[in-house]
Amino acid sequence: MTRDEAVSILTKKDQMHVMKGFDDLSEAQQQALLAQIEALDWDVLALAGKSEVVAKGEISPLESLTLDEIEERRAEYRDAGQDVIRAGKVGAVLLAGGMGTRLGSDRPKGELNVGLTRELFIFQCLIQNLMHVTTEVGAFVPLYIMTSEKNDADTRAFFAEHQYFGYPESYVKFFIQDMAAAVDYNGKLLMEEPGRLATSPNGNGGWFSSLARAGLLEDIHKRGVEWLNIFAVDNVLQKIADPVFIGATVLHGGDCGSKVVRKANPEEKVGVMCREDGKPSIVEYYELSEEMANERDAKGNLVYGFGVILNYIFKVSRLEAIMDEKMPTHVVEKKINHIDENGNLVKPETPNGYKFESLAVDMIKLMEHCVPFEVVREHEFAPIKNLHGVDSLDTARELLQQNGVVL
Ligand code: UTP
Numbered sequence: 001m002t003r004d005e006a007v008s009i010l011t012k013k014d015q016m017h018v019m020k021g022f023d024d025l026s027e028a029q030q031q032a033l034l035a036q037i038e039a040l041d042w043d044v045l046a047l048a049g050k051s052e053v054v055a056k057g058e059i060s061p062l063e064s065l066t067l068d069e070i071e072e073r074r075a076e077y078r079d080a081g082q083d084v085i086r087a088g089k090v091g092a093v094l095l096a097g098g099m100g101t102r103l104g105s106d107r108p109k110g111e112l113n114v115g116l117t118r119e120l121f122i123f124q125c126l127i128q129n130l131m132h133v134t135t136e137v138g139a140f141v142p143l144y145i146m147t148s149e150k151n152d153a154d155t156r157a158f159f160a161e162h163q164y165f166g167y168p169e170s171y172v173k174f175f176i177q178d179m180a181a182a183v184d185y186n187g188k189l190l191m192e193e194p195g196r197l198a199t200s201p202n203g204n205g206g207w208f209s210s211l212a213r214a215g216l217l218e219d220i221h222k223r224g225v226e227w228l229n230i231f232a233v234d235n236v237l238q239k240i241a242d243p244v245f246i247g248a249t250v251l252h253g254g255d256c257g258s259k260v261v262r263k264a265n266p267e268e269k270v271g272v273m274c275r276e277d278g279k280p281s282i283v284e285y286y287e288l289s290e291e292m293a294n295e296r297d298a299k300g301n302l303v304y305g306f307g308v309i310l311n312y313i314f315k316v317s318r319l320e321a322i323m324d325e326k327m328p329t330h331v332v333e334k335k336i337n338h339i340d341e342n343g344n345l346v347k348p349e350t351p352n353g354y355k356f357e358s359l360a361v362d363m364i365k366l367m368e369h370c371v372p373f374e375v376v377r378e379h380e381f382a383p384i385k386n387l388h389g390v391d392s393l394d395t396a397r398e399l400l401q402q403n404g405v406v407l
Contacts, residue, residue: 001038003030013042015189017341018197025195036197040181040189041356047331048187048354056287057277064260064273064306064372065248074244080251081243084227086139091225092130092240093211095310095360096155096233097148097177097201101335102386108151110233111158112384114397116407122384123158125236125400127165133241140171141241142223144216148201152176175214178202182336184353190338193345198338203357204232204310205327208319220316228319230360232310236396237382237403239311245373246313254371255318256280256364260306261377266293270307271361273372280370282308282361306372308361309381322366327358379403 003022010016018037022030070077084090100109110123134140147155156174159165164172180202182190190198207230211217220228227250229241238259239245249257260273271282285293288304295303333351340346364370375381382399386392397407 001034003034006034006037009042010037013045018189018191021194029195033195033197036181036199040197044329044356045181045183045187045189047329047356048183049185050331056283057281059281059283059288059292060275060278061303062273062275062280062370062372064374065252066374067376070244070248070374073248077244077247077251079247081245081247082137084246084250085133085137085141085241085243088139088224089226090241090246090313091142091144091220091223091228093207093228093230094126094143094145094233095204095207095230096151097146097204097207098233099148099150099200099334100234103384104387108147108155108158109384110155112393114236114384114393114400114407116397118407120405120407121158121162122233122236124162124165125405126231126233126238126240127167129238130240131167133239133243137243140168142219142225143167143172144211144228145172145174146177146204146207146210147174148177149179149199150201173216173219175211175216177204177210178206180356182334182353182355184336184338190336190353192337193339194343198336200334200336200355201357203330204360205358205362207360208314208363209323212323217320226316227313228316229311229313232383234384235309235311235380235382236384237380237399238309239375239380245375248373249313249371252369252371254367254369255315256367256369257313257371257373258364259309259311259375259380260372261309261375261381263302263305263307264377266302268307272304273306273308273370274304276365279365280367281365306374309375309383310360311380312360312364314363314367318367319363322363325366327362330357330359331355332357 112122114120179199181197192198269285271284274283297303331354334355335348335351336353337347382396383391384393384396388394
């Protein structure tokens with residue numbers, strides 16, 4: 001894109017502040033800014049300030065495998081899952097590209113130390129959880145770690161410095177997700193520094209296309225990986241490559257499986273499994289009518305009662321088939337570092353603008369058959385979103401201790 005073309009589009013979009021100081025930039029900086037401007041998706045930016053724009057189809061219930069049902073067939077599921085893992089058909093994908101802005105640290109979230117009397121980092125917890133399985137099964141699981149431009153170098157360095165927490169390095173590969181521009185509450189593009197748009201990771205929904213773009217599909221095929229288990233960085237209790245979960249998904253003919261927990265109450269703010277126009281899907285709490293949120297079956301259980309915890313497995317062949325499908329854009333309010341009109345760096349204490357994200361939950365709708373799989377919340381769900389309060393370092397520490405982890 002030339003300078004004139006940039007000026008023309010920015011004038012039309014009322015974003016000319018982006019060109020402030022353009023002439024003072026080096027040739028390389030100018031080219032970099034023009035490339036950033038060229039890459040902007042104006043349709044997405046136009047969503048600023050508009051709340052959820054994703055229209056929902058017709059919602060109906062989707063049954064989950066319950067704890068009782070799983071218990072009855074546990075050995076069968078576990079054996080099937082172990083066989084699949086032992087055959088090298090399972091890979092794991094750690095979604096660690098987020099900025100963790102609610103924690104308020106500039107470091108990758110996985111570097112957070114949850115230990116009290118010793119060091120125990122989030123990344124370490126996750127690797128240890130994975131190693132429970134690989135030790136039990138007697139085979140390693142390739143681990144693909146998604147980072148972003150902002151935290152890639154730090155994340156790689158941290159794993160190297162800690163010798164991958166005992167996991168074989170040859171089984172760990174990193175890849176970088178895409179970034180997207182962010183705007184303030186008036187829809188104005190924010191600048192990170194003079195001549196550079198403020199960008200942030202574009203949500204966890206692009207994980208598979210980013211992995212493919214990084215050339216890792218080749219690795220996946222070479223190793224014969226047929227299933228990918230994706231999981232969030234911040235749930236320190238979760239089981240990764242859980243053989244029982246994998247076995248259940250395979251035996252029930254799913255092309256995807258989703259770990260779920262029973263909702264604590266009808267109002268709980270979690271997305272729940274459902275069908276949407278007959279396809280498996282997830283409906284967010286704010287999209288459910290009060291009547292639906294309170295609807296109960298003959299046994300008195302909530303009909304929309306199973307919340308997702310960002311731990312899914314997907315069949316690779318299905319992921320490849322849907323890779324080019326357009327994902328909906330979610331507009332989220334976040335704290336976005338930027339420079340003010342005088343060029344001073346601002347690190348806001350409260351949200352100051354919008355980011356545009358695609359989300360992994362929206363992939364479920366692109367699957368044919370998803371197997372929701374109930375787990376015990378207190379054993380498998382300890383997300384660290386904040387330092388204190390709900391879903392925090394404090395609550396996660398308590399849950400880790402309840403589960404026998406020495407902090
Ligand atoms: P969150 O929704 O908690 O977002 O991510 P976040 O960016 O980490 O944290 P806040 O909201 O700014 O405090 C859920 C999971 O998805 C990953 C996160 O790393 C976490 O594992 N994620 C999120 C990505 O990998 N990329 C993204 O762009 C966003």
